[in-house]
Amino acid sequence: MTQERGAGRNESELAQAGEWVCNVCGYVYSEGQGCPADGIGPGTPWDQVPSDWLCPDCGVGKGDFTQMD
Ligand SMILES: [Zn+2]
Numbered sequence: 001m002t003q004e005r006g007a008g009r010n011e012s013e014l015a016q017a018g019e020w021v022c023n024v025c026g027y028v029y030s031e032g033q034g035c036p037a038d039g040i041g042p043g044t045p046w047d048q049v050p051s052d053w054l055c056p057d058c059g060v061g062k063g064d065f066t067q068m069d
Helices: 007-015
Strands: 019-022 028-030 065-068
Touching: none
Parallel strands: none
Antiparallel strands: 019 028, 019 065
């Protein structure tokens, strides 16, 4: 049991990276991909995206995004 802790645990969490869709234009922010054009690297969780980040396509704020399953 003690030897089963390792990288696998974090990898499975990354695999569950969420996606958030813009309510206005349908742009999808994927936590796995980030938004490199805005300086947000791949793997950035939604709650670490700056609160002043705006949708690259239509310019609305994070409050107009909805999490997808
Ligand atoms: Zn948008």
